[in-house]
Amino acid sequence: MARANPALAAIFQQMADVTEILSGDRFRVLAFQKAARILDELALDVAELVPDPAHPDLKKLTAVQGIGKGTAERIVEYLATGKIREHHDLLAQIPPELPALLDLQGVGPKTVALLWKQGGVTSLADLKTKLGDNSLSSIPGLGPKKLENFRQALAFVQPQGAQQRVRLGQAMPIARWIIDELRHKLSRQIHEIHYAGSLRRGKETIGDLDILISPAPGSAPAPETALGSAPGSAGGYAPASAPAPGSAHTTNKSAPSIADAFTTLPLVQDVLAKGDTKCSVRLSDQGLHLQSDLRIVPPESFGAALLYFTGSKEHNVRLRQRALEQGLKLNEYGLYKGDKLLAGQTEEEIFRHLGLDWIPPELREDHGEISLAERHQLPALINLGDIQAELHAHTTASDGLWSIFDLAQSCADRRMHVVAVTDHSKSQFQANGLSEERLVQHVQAIRAAAAQFKNSITILAGAEVDILADGRLDYPDSVLKELDIVVASPHAALTQDPKKATARLRKAIDNRYVTILGHPTGRLILRRPGLAPDIEELAQAAAQRGIALEINANSYRLDLRDTHARVALEAGCKLAINTDAHGPADLDQLPYGILTARRAGARQDDVVNTLPRDALLKWIKSTRR
DNA sequence: GAGCCTCGGCTCTTGTACTGGGAAGTACA
Numbered sequence: 001m002a003r004a005n006p007a008l009a010a011i012f013q014q015m016a017d018v019t020e021i022l023s024g025d026r027f028r029v030l031a032f033q034k035a036a037r038i039l040d041e042l043a044l045d046v047a048e049l050v051p052d053p054a055h056p057d058l059k060k061l062t063a064v065q066g067i068g069k070g071t072a073e074r075i076v077e078y079l080a081t082g083k084i085r086e087h088h089d090l091l092a093q094i095p096p097e098l099p100a101l102l103d104l105q106g107v108g109p110k111t112v113a114l115l116w117k118q119g120g121v122t123s124l125a126d127l128k129t130k131l132g133d134n135s136l137s138s139i140p141g142l143g144p145k146k147l148e149n150f151r152q153a154l155a156f157v158q159p160q161g162a163q164q165r166v167r168l169g170q171a172m173p174i175a176r177w178i179i180d181e182l183r184h185k186l187s188r189q190i191h192e193i194h195y196a197g198s199l200r201r202g203k204e205t206i207g208d209l210d211i212l213i214s215p216a217p218g219s220a221p222a223p224e225t226a227l228g229s230a231p232g233s234a235g236g237y238a239p240a241s242a243p244a245p246g247s248a249h250t251t252n253k254s255a256p257s258i259a260d261a262f263t264t265l266p267l268v269q270d271v272l273a274k275g276d277t278k279c280s281v282r283l284s285d286q287g288l289h290l291q292s293d294l295r296i297v298p299p300e301s302f303g304a305a306l307l308y309f310t311g312s313k314e315h316n317v318r319l320r321q322r323a324l325e326q327g328l329k330l331n332e333y334g335l336y337k338g339d340k341l342l343a344g345q346t347e348e349e350i351f352r353h354l355g356l357d358w359i360p361p362e363l364r365e366d367h368g369e370i371s372l373a374e375r376h377q378l379p380a381l382i383n384l385g386d387i388q389a390e391l392h393a394h395t396t397a398s399d400g401l402w403s404i405f406d407l408a409q410s411c412a413d414r415r416m417h418v419v420a421v422t423d424h425s426k427s428q429f430q431a432n433g434l435s436e437e438r439l440v441q442h443v444q445a446i447r448a449a450a451a452q453f454k455n456s457i458t459i460l461a462g463a464e465v466d467i468l469a470d471g472r473l474d475y476p477d478s479v480l481k482e483l484d485i486v487v488a489s490p491h492a493a494l495t496q497d498p499k500k501a502t503a504r505l506r507k508a509i510d511n512r513y514v515t516i517l518g519h520p521t522g523r524l525i526l527r528r529p530g531l532a533p534d535i536e537e538l539a540q541a542a543a544q545r546g547i548a549l550e551i552n553a554n555s556y557r558l559d560l561r562d563t564h565a566r567v568a569l570e571a572g573c574k575l576a577i578n579t580d581a582h583g584p585a586d587l588d589q590l591p592y593g594i595l596t597a598r599r600a601g602a603r604q605d606d607v608v609n610t611l612p613r614d615a616l617l618k619w620i621k622s623t624r625r
Numbered sequence: 626g627a628g629c630c631t632c633g634g635c636t637c638t639t640g641t642a643c644t645g646g647g648a649a650g651t652a653c654a
């Protein structure tokens with residue numbers, strides 16, 4: 001059975017929506033929304049907290065902050081019966097397709113209630129019909145502009161959906177491209193520019209792109225220190241519909257306003273809002289649709305705006321509460337005592353005035369980071385520059401696009417001291433997985449390359465060995481023991497129930513030759529959920545064995561995900577951050593793995609790829625018992 | 626509904642911009 005968390009989160013969110021449309025208690029709405037968020041972010045399968053729904057003990061559930069007796073009982077009801085009666089009762093009070101109206105841009109619960117109760121609208125199709133026959137125009141509060149906005153929103157929602165989340169690895173290059181474009185268009189008008197929002201926090205999927213800009217001539221932007229590169233580099237991204245940054249069309253001798261420059265970017269499909277300090281647009285490129293918001297603030301407020309615009313919302317609310325408790329007010333322009341501005345230019349000075357250490361963006365989720373910052377106990381998070389080894393990479397021997405030589409040279413060019421060649425094992429037939437005979441030959445080739453590179457980088461002979469459905473590995477121990485390093489990963493049977501999946505992966509961890517458990521769930525973000533094993537049990541087993549769990553940095557995978565990596569760290573387990581590179585471009589995915597690790601609170605010492613060469617080789621040997 | 630101080634009743638999460646309609650709703654972190 002799949003994890004219940006996503007289904008339950010959707011149910012609680014729907015209960016919140018319907019309650020809001022029905023003008024129910026707003027605190028009840030907030031409680032439902034909070035339950036949805038908690039369930040969505042919970043690393044453990046909620047079913048594990050209720051082993052026997054027929055004779056439930058609610059203590060483990062109500063121990064989770066934000067889940068009280070009422071929500072716990074509803075969760076148990078779902079686990080026992082597959083539904084929540086109150087959810088059905090709520091839905092029965094409104095037309096079944098009414099909640100879909102909430103997906104329309106600019107339409108909230110009040111408007112949905114107005115359309116339904118006074119206009120008789122029951123669905124998106126119904127709204128379209130009534131807009132066509134002009135039967136809504138007599139309703140107070142629905143003027144011609146609002147009706148026109150409904151038409152535009154409908155035109156967008158029907159073909160591909162109003163809301164679309166994109167992977168971190170899709171959003172980051174586009175954000176950097178926008179920043180490059182604005183720099184070229186506006187040149188000396190920009191003082192600082194930065195992306196913010198969930199992108200800066202390194203979330204695995206992004207709902208919209210938030211760009212912050214302060215106008216003033218002649219100043220360079222601040223670097224993104226955690227990732228070791230400035231945010232303005234597009235990373236090779238170039239939208240199909242747009243010329244390269246700085247090309248003739250973007251060089252405007254009569255400089256446009258910032259709002260104009262933003263709303264006329266080549267990717268802009270629709271302008272949703274355009275004011276002096278805030279613009280929202282809808283971007284479209286090669287079937288990818290994404291909203292982007294721009295905020296324009298004066299340089300003295302840049303830090304306050306960056307703090308606000310980075311979020312999360314829950315973190316912002318907590319910070320503003322703290323300010324109020326200290327007799328201060330925090331908004332996106334600064335921290336104030338009365339009318340006096342105390343801080344605003346940098347995030348650091350705002351945190352300092354609030355009695356806090358600077359909190360890295362990746363930790364700003366209201367998960368206890370403010371308390372840690374108050375006590376000067378925030379972890380010193382891992383940085384991109386700490387990584388010195390790639391321990392999971394493929395070559396043309398299986399399904400890679402490059403030779404052992406090119407892989408090694410690329411890693412050496414990135415100042416790595418160790419690279420492990422880990423091609424697929426025989427069961428990965430479609431990936432040209434290596435038979436045992438071919439593996440022997442491949443190891444010989446790797447050894448030969450290692451001799452060539454001995455003065456620049458250590459090349460390890462390894463394999464990415466399939467963990468078969470029953471937990472057996474794809475090569476016998478007699479073959480594994482001849483390798484320097486073994487990454488064991490699941491690739492097939494990814495719909496197993498959690499118990500089987502846990503037992504399967506546990507068996508792999510217990511193999512004496514396994515060094516790293518690779519992409520443990522096998523999920524693909526926005527494509528397939530993958531396995532749902534008991535990560536806590538696996539992490540404890542891995543910690544006991546002394547092996548590492550992988551954060552696969554490929555932006556399709558990010559597996560372990562942030563919450564799982566946090567569970568692993570709490571169990572005392574080491575992490576490995578690998579790109580699973582199949583070609584040169586894949587090594588550029590490493591920052592996404594770093595962001596994921598930072599969101600988990602990982603320090604340099606938690607990640608084996610940061611070890612000096614000898615220490616790393618010693619650790620690998622230590623895993624073989 | 627959650628959570629707190631007390632066991633039933635009370636409070637609960639900030640602050641601002643934009644739009645469109647003539648105040649409030651929606652959206653954003």
